[in-house]
Amino acid sequence: MSLKNIKILSINSCFIALLIQNFLSGYKTSCSLKKIFMAIPIIFSESSRKKLVKAKNTSKISSLFLKEKNIYEIKLSGNSFSSGYLDRYNYLMPFCKKALIILINEEKIEIDNNGEIFINYIVSYKNYEKEIKEITRAAFYLGVIFSETSNEELSYFLGVDL
Numbered sequence: 001m002s003l004k005n006i007k008i009l010s011i012n013s014c015f016i017a018l019l020i021q022n023f024l025s026g027y028k029t030s031c032s033l034k035k036i037f038m039a040i041p042i043i044f045s046e047s048s049r050k051k052l053v054k055a056k057n058t059s060k061i062s063s064l065f066l067k068e069k070n071i072y073e074i075k076l077s078g079n080s081f082s083s084g085y086l087d088r089y090n091y092l093m094p095f096c097k098k099a100l101i102i103l104i105n106e107e108k109i110e111i112d113n114n115g116e117i118f119i120n121y122i123v124s125y126k127n128y129e130k131e132i133k134e135i136t137r138a139a140f141y142l143g144v145i146f147s148e149t150s151n152e153e154l155s156y157f158l159g160v161d162l
Contacts, residue, residue: 013102045085060149
């Protein structure tokens with residue numbers, strides 16, 4: 001999928017709603033709003049998506065993202081991909097909020113008073129083809145990984161405080 005097409009989809013709240021639904025399908029239990037807002041910028045990172053497409057149910061955040069890399073004989077930490085994370089987070093936040101409204105109106109999710117999200121309708125990335133399948137698979141497996149990751153680990157990984 002070209003960068004132009006991804007940019008068009010990234011500002012489409014209905015598409016982000018699909019990604020959130022796939023993320024929650026992988027997460028399987030109730031999930032905090034904070035984790036949803038943290039996940040979407042990761043899914044829209046091309047380097048993250050490439051790693052998430054290869055993820056399995058047993059994958060961990062450390063095994064996918066925190067491996068040290070050598071680029072031009074310079075050692076980089078594994079989470080150097082997160083460059084621009086905060087910009088993506090701030091840019092995508094309004095679209096994520098609209099996507100949550102869409103999902104609530106379609107009764108696919110519920111949000112309680114504590115900011116916990118419950119999924120009412122599980123979806124499968126296997127129902128899509130090509131690029132859409134790739135990005136929805138990434139969302140699903142990020143949900144699987146986030147469900148097994150503590151808030152402390154996510155804070156360390158992303159460099160943000162939960």
